[in-house]
Amino acid sequence: MQEDNKEILSEKVRDYRARTAALRARYDKALTTGIFTKDLTEELCALQKEKEALLTECLPLIRRRFLDRMDRAATCTVLVAPKGYQGPLSGEFSGDVLQEAGLSKEELSLIRKLEDGEAKEAELPEDLTEALETRQISCYLAAGDGTFFFVFDEEGNVYLAEDNDGWQVRKDPLFTGILAENAIRETDHSVLVLDADHRVLRLSCARILTPLDAERLPIYG
Amino acid sequence: MPAGHTAGTFSYRNNIKHMRRLSKLEQTRRALERQQAGTKTEQQNNSKDTQDPEDPVLQSYLAYVKDRRTAAKKELEGLELQEAYETYLLKAEQEKSRRTSVNGEKRSTRQSRAHALKLQEIREKRQALAERDPDFFYVSNEKKIRDALHAEREGKLVDVPYLVRAKEQVFASLDAGIPVYLVGHLGSGKTQLAIECAEEYMARRLLQKELTDRMKEYQGDDPYAFFCSIYPKVRDEVKKQELHPYFIAGSHNLTAEDMFFEKTLKLSHASGKDSDREQLQTLIEGFVSFARENEAIMKDMTKDQQLELLLAGWKTFSNLYIAENSGYGTTVEKIEKEVLLALREGKPVIIDEINTIAMANLIALNDILQHHAGQTAYVTGVGSITIAEGFCLIGTGNLSTGTVSYEGTNVLNPAFQSRFTTIVYNYVPQEETGDLNRSEHPERNELFHLLLLHLADKDGTLSLPEPEQSLPALWHLAQMARVSEDIFEGRGSVDTKDGDVPVLNEAVLSVRGLIHVLDHWNFGEEEDLSMALWNGFLSSVTSADDRNLLLSLAVRYGFFTDAGGWHVEARKRGSAPLSFDEIRTMPYRHHLLPLETLSTEDLVHLLFGEGPKRTEIQKDLGDTILFDDGTQKDLDQAQSLDEGIRELEQSADILSDAVRDDARG
Numbered sequence: 012m013q014e015d016n017k018e019i020l021s022e023k024v025r026d027y028r029a030r031t032a033a034l035r036a037r038y039d040k041a042l043t044t045g046i047f048t049k050d051l052t053e054e055l056c057a058l059q060k061e062k063e064a065l066l067t068e069c070l071p072l073i074r075r076r077f078l079d080r081m082d083r084a085a086t087c088t089v090l091v092a093p094k095g096y097q098g099p100l101s102g103e104f105s106g107d108v109l110q111e112a113g114l115s116k117e118e119l120s121l122i123r124k125l126e127d128g129e130a131k132e133a134e135l136p137e138d139l140t141e142a143l144e145t146r147q148i149s150c151y152l153a154a155g156d157g158t159f160f161f162v163f164d165e166e167g168n169v170y171l172a173e174d175n176d177g178w179q180v181r182k183d184p185l186f187t188g189i190l191a192e193n194a195i196r197e198t199d200h201s202v203l204v205l206d207a208d209h210r211v212l213r214l215s216c217a218r219i220l221t222p223l224d225a226e227r228l229p230i231y232g
Numbered sequence: 233m234p235a236g237h238t239a240g241t242f243s244y245r246n247n248i249k250h251m252r253r254l255s256k257l258e259q260t261r262r263a264l265e266r267q268q269a270g271t272k273t274e275q276q277n278n279s280k281d282t283q284d285p286e287d288p289v290l291q292s293y294l295a296y297v298k299d300r301r302t303a304a305k306k307e308l309e310g311l312e313l314q315e316a317y318e319t320y321l322l323k324a325e326q327e328k329s330r331r332t333s334v335n336g337e338k339r340s341t342r343q344s345r346a347h348a349l350k351l352q353e354i355r356e357k358r359q360a361l362a363e364r365d366p367d368f369f370y371v372s373n374e375k376k377i378r379d380a381l382h383a384e385r386e387g388k389l390v391d392v393p394y395l396v397r398a399k400e401q402v403f404a405s406l407d408a409g410i411p412v413y414l415v416g417h418l419g420s421g422k423t424q425l426a427i428e429c430a431e432e433y434m435a436r437r438l439l440q441k442e443l444t445d446r447m448k449e450y451q452g453d454d455p456y457a458f459f460c461s462i463y464p465k466v467r468d469e470v471k472k473q474e475l476h477p478y479f480i481a482g483s484h485n486l487t488a489e490d491m492f493f494e495k496t497l498k499l500s501h502a503s504g505k506d507s508d509r510e511q512l513q514t515l516i517e518g519f520v521s522f523a524r525e526n527e528a529i530m531k532d533m534t535k536d537q538q539l540e541l542l543l544a545g546w547k548t549f550s551n552l553y554i555a556e557n558s559g560y561g562t563t564v565e566k567i568e569k570e571v572l573l574a575l576r577e578g579k580p581v582i583i584d585e586i587n588t589i590a591m592a593n594l595i596a597l598n599d600i601l602q603h604h605a606g607q608t609a610y611v612t613g614v615g616s617i618t619i620a621e622g623f624c625l626i627g628t629g630n631l632s633t634g635t636v637s638y639e640g641t642n643v644l645n646p647a648f649q650s651r652f653t654t655i656v657y658n659y660v661p662q663e664e665t666g667d668l669n670r671s672e673h674p675e676r677n678e679l680f681h682l683l684l685l686h687l688a689d690k691d692g693t694l695s696l697p698e699p700e701q702s703l704p705a706l707w708h709l710a711q712m713a714r715v716s717e718d719i720f721e722g723r724g725s726v727d728t729k730d731g732d733v734p735v736l737n738e739a740v741l742s743v744r745g746l747i748h749v750l751d752h753w754n755f756g757e758e759e760d761l762s763m764a765l766w767n768g769f770l771s772s773v774t775s776a777d778d779r780n781l782l783l784s785l786a787v788r789y790g791f792f793t794d795a796g797g798w799h800v801e802a803r804k805r806g807s808a809p810l811s812f813d814e815i816r817t818m819p820y821r822h823h824l825l826p827l828e829t830l831s832t833e834d835l836v837h838l839l840f841g842e843g844p845k846r847t848e849i850q851k852d853l854g855d856t857i858l859f860d861d862g863t864q865k866d867l868d869q870a871q872s873l874d875e876g877i878r879e880l881e882q883s884a885d886i887l888s889d890a891v892r893d894d895a896r897g
Contacts, residue, residue, distance in 0.1 A: 021891045028884040035877050042859055047869050055876045062883045072890040226883055 020068060027061055034058060066222030071176035074219045077228060078173060078181050084217040085185040090114065090203065091122060091211035118203070125193050125205040133160060133196070139178040146180055154194035154202040161202045161214055163191045171216060185216055251858040253867065254846060257293045260285070262833055264294075269693040270829035289856055296850045297367070304367040308358075308375065315354050316467075317459050320447075322347035323440050326407075336604050337408065362843075369843035373836045377692050380685045389424055390685050392678035394660045402429040402626070403436075405653035406580075409604035411625035413586065413644070413652035417721060419742025420658050422628045423584050430477035430580035430626055437622055439470045477626075478570035482585035484640055488596035491571045491583075492611055519549050571625075572611065575600065578620030586627035587641045594648060601625065601651040627652065658721060659742065662714035668707040674841045680710040681839050682743060686750055692832035697756040697825035703838070705761050705790070709749070712789040713741040716782060734781055739773040741782065759822055762791045762798065766812065776809035783810055 034054050041047050066073070091114070114122070133153045135143075143150050143162065148170060152163040155172070162170040168184035169191075190207040197203050201215035219225050264285060284290070325344040333339050361368040380390040389395055405412045406429075414422045443459070443466055450458045480491060523530075523542065530538045574581035586594070599609045605621045630638040662679035663671060671677060683706050688694045696702040720740035741749075745768075752768035753761055765786060773779040780803040783792065792798035797818040803810065830838070837843070849857050858870065 017891070024884075024887040024891050028888060031877070031880045031884050035881065038873055038877055042870065047873060051873060055873060055880070058880050059876070062880060065887055066883060069887055069890045073886065076890050225886060226879065228886060 020065075020072075023065060024069070027058070027065055030054075030058055030061075063222050066225045070219060070222070070225060071174075073225045073228070074173055075175040075179060077219060078171075078175065078179050079183070083171065083181070083185060086213075086215050087186055087189070088213040088215070089210055090118065090213050093209055118197075121195050121197060121203050122211050125195055125203060125211060128193065135160065135162075136174075136178065139172055139174075139180075142172070142178050142180050148180065152191050152194055154196050154204070156196050156199060159199065159218065161185070161194065163189065163194065163204075169214060173218075186214055189214070252289050252856055254849075254857050254859050257290060257857065258846075260290055261294055261297065262831065265831040265833050266829065269691075269831040270695075289853065292850075292853055293857070296853070300367040301371055304365065304371045307361070307368060308371055311354055311358050313460050313463060315351060315358075316463055317456055318347050318351045318354065320440065320443050320459070322351065324444060327440075336606060364844055366844050366846050369840075370833065370836055373840045373843075374692065374832055377685070377688070377832065377835060377839070381688055381690055381692065384685060385690065388428055389421055390682055392660055392681055393675070394678050395421075395425070398425060398655060398657050399429055399432070401653070401655050403433065405655075406433055406624045406626075409624075411601055411627065411652050413649060413654045414626065414628045414657050415631040415654060416657040417631060417659070417717075417740070417742075418638075419740060419744040421743060422657050423582075425657055426582045426584070426626045426628050427477065427479070430582055430624070431475050433580055433624060434475040434477065434622065435470055435473070438473065438475065439467060442466045442470060477580035477582055478574045480570050480581065480583045482583055482588045484588050484590060486589050486593060488593045489569075489613065491569055491593075491596065492614055493566045493568050493572055515550060519546055522549060571597070571600070572614065572617070574625075575609070575611075575617055575619055575623050578605070578622030580622075580624045580626060583625065583627045585629060585641070587629035587644055591642065591645050591648065594644075597625070598648065598651070601648075631656070659714065659717040662710050664711050664715050664718075668704050674839065677707075677710065679714055679743070679746075680707055683710055683746060683750065684835065684838060686747060687755070688835060692835060694830045694835050694838075695755065695827045696830065697827055699828050699830055701825075702756070708789040708791070709746070709761060709765070712785050712791070713743075713746050715785055715789075716741040719781070736778050736781060738775045739778040739782065741769060745769045755827065756822075756825055759820075760796070762786070762793070762796055763820060763822070765791055771812065773809075776807065777805050779809045780807060783815070 034051070037051060037054075038047075041051060133155055135150070135153055136157075139160065140150075148162065148168075149164050150162045151165055153160045153172075155161060158174050160172040162172050162180070164170070164184075167188045167190050169186035169189050171181040171185050173179055173181075189204060189212065191204045192207060193205040194202050197213065198215075199220060200218040201213055204212045204214055206212055217224075219228070322344055325341060325347060326338040329341050329344065330336060330338040338344075358372070362372050363369075376391070383390050391399075402412050402414070402425075412426075412429075414426055416422045443463070446462050446466065447455065447459065452458060480486070522545065530541060533541065568576070570581050573579070583589070596612055600611070600619065603609045603619055605619050605623055608616045608618050610616050629644075630641055660678040660682065662677050663673075684694060687696070687706075716736060717740055719734050720736040749761075749764050749768035753759065753764035759767065770779055770782055770786070773782060783800050784802055786792055787800045792800050792815060794817075797820065798815050799817050800810065800815050845859075847859070849859075858867070
């Protein structure tokens with residue numbers, strides 16, 4: 012974000028904060044009379060709209076702030092595994108045939124692409140590549156959509172990279188021990204991976220994608 | 233606490249759910265007052281919907297209200313003193329202008345207008361305070377109740393607004409030197425009003441005089457402070473004075489002489505040993521005095537001539553003395569009567585039922601009526617007499633209308649009546665429709681107020697059997713009385729079933745009648761209100777049509793119900809009067825209900841409404857008490873707003889952190 016824009020955004024946030032404080036003061040006064048006039052509700056609505064707008068605009072900054080701090084709720088789910096796999100499964104390979112029970116059409120479609128090798132390796136933006144090099148992460152595979160990537164290195168680590176007004180890579184890996192042969196983006200917070208054990212894994216994490224996600228963030232700690 | 237956050241941000245403020253609602257605190261406070269008032273009756277402690285009396289927030293709130301009321305009382309007293317001071321100055325100024333004016337009437341001056349303006353400001357301030365400050369509203373109305381109860385105990389009229397306005401009209405006229413003629417219907421209280429106005433008129437004059445005399449002695453530079461120090465004592469001294477006007481009961485055979493003087497034969501001496509000796513002594517002293525006066529003439533006479541002269545002189549002297557005092561001496565004496573006494577002494581005189589006196593006799597008052605104090609009026613048989621300061625005349629009379637004719641009354645000669653200010657004083661106002669809980673202007677239901685004040689205890693509390701039932705019943709009684717008064721005055725708007733306009737010729741449920749009914753009722757000790765209405769009023773109504781109509785009215789207002797063992801059928805005009813046996817369907821059995829005591833605060837709100845809401849609270853309770861109007865909707869709205877603002881505050885923190893972190897890089 013350019014300096015001018017940052018300054019403007021800071022100004023907007025300061026203004027929003029001041030108006031919120033003023034509304035609180037007016038509400039406190041209304042408490043003393045028991046009379047809550049229409050303009051209080053109107054100002055509340057206006058500020059709620061302003062809040063949405065500001066949170067949307069500040070999402071990259073918020074994500075920047077929380078990239079390393081927040082528990083990203085990183086989850087690895089085994090979707091498909093060969094016969095004999097003991098863990099929970101959505102589907103099952105029977106020989107070379109993929110059992111379809113429990114898998115949605117979209118999941119099936121993506122899995123077939125993985126299987127067939129159609130999933131293309133994502134092209135990483137230049138500045139992300141630079142960022143990875145700076146961090147000395149040797150990336151051999153990545154899956155994402157251009158705003159985020161799950162980056163796989165040769166040690167089995169999976170890193171989260173986000174474009175938060177400049178590419179950032181989360182300091183600690185989200186996952187470890189994942190040796191991926193192929194990976195494909197599933198949603199804006201998950202990828203499907205075909206690992207060396209011929210399992211299809213879903214790797215997902217929590218992301219701050221909407222103002223509502225941002226509002227739910229803890230402030231302290 | 234993280235840096236950048238201060239106490240009072242959303243995380244640290246009292247959640248609205250934990251705040252105490254003001255409506256609940258008020259409810260508890262009033263319940264506690266009621267409990268305290270009810271210790272003398274069989275009242276139970278009803279602690280439903282109230283808070284724990286030991287709750288520290290409640291205790292704090294109670295102490296706060298107590299302090300506020302003490303302060304409000306002081307403020308009221310201060311305003312009353314200011315008002316008394318400005319009234320004193322205004323009257324002094326008006327008196328000064330009256331003495332120096334050409335025609336002896338007061339004139340408006342710059343100074344008197346300044347005092348009048350100041351008085352207006354004080355009254356407006358008082359009114360504004362009562363509309364804004366709940367504690368001032370309470371203390372000022374509580375004082376009105378105490379004054380009313382004091383008046384009740386003294387047998388005086390209660391100062392409801394209708395009465396106060398009438399009194400002000402009377403005083404304005406008397407102050408201007410114009411006599412007053414109070415007219416109205418029976419039982420309205422005209423005579424009592426005339427007496428009280430006359431007494432108050434005398435008291436006001438005496439108070440003004442005493443204050444003037446004392447203020448003259450003051451030489452300092454803060455006359456207001458001095459006034460404040462003397463006024464309460466002077467006022468109390470004047471109150472203790474027995475000030476009574478002269479009173480003449482009018483009748484058709486009252487003559488002019490009866491009003492001014494009467495001639496009487498007075499026995500100067502009565503028969504008896506002592507009076508005989510006294511008479512002889514007087515005779516001898518008289519003769520000796522006569523002889524001494526003529527000593528010079530007798531000196532030139534011989535002794536025989538002197539003796540002969542003395543004997544002849546004694547004979548003549550004693551004969552003349554006896555002739556003059558024949559039969560032990562009766563003399564003709566003129567005894568001054570009320571009007572003359574009032575004129576000479578400067579006191580008010582009331583002529584009650586003035587319109588029963590023959591016009592030929594009333595004319596004797598003409599010259600007095602058109603002159604003021606200080607001027608000379610001519611009285612037939614007496615001569616010129618100077619009207620003393622303080623004299624005034626109030627006449628009262630019943631007002632015959634198209635429907636009501638008072639036997640023995642005349643219509644006053646218009647020329648005679650024009651010398652008076654005629655003030656119509658009838659029945660006090662009362663809403664005739666609607667119910668007690670939905671009255672928009674409770675202060676206008678003056679008749680209902682009179683009933684409650686008549687029933688109130690001297691400490692300002694009111695004990696009633698089951699108030700939830702008694703109060704509406706009393707309200708309906710007041711409404712019924714007012715409608716009967718309207719009909720009696722010829723303003724009946726209640727149509728009978730036949731479409732006739734109702735008429736009452738002789739009977740009306742006036743205040744006098746209502747008091748009888750209430751005294752019979754005696755708080756439901758032996759009879760309910762319907763029975764009291766019958767025994768205390770309706771049974772003594774002799775006119776059949778009047779009784780039948782009044783019974784129908786009573787049924788319309790909820791009395792004499794079928795469920796209560798009554799049945800009142802509507803009867804046409806000209807029918808026989810309904811008797812007790814005809815309207816009672818079963819033997820009467822009374823159920824005695826327990827008395828509950830309403831506090832003085834309850835009485836204030838019954839008579840004057842709820843008053844203004846509390847909008848301030850002491851600082852240390854500010855975060856603990858939620859100002860509400862007692863409804864859940866209000867609370868929900870407040871809660872919703874609070875939650876909304878909390879979310880905004882939380883977002884504001886997130887956004888501020890985001891831009892700040894970015895600034896740090």
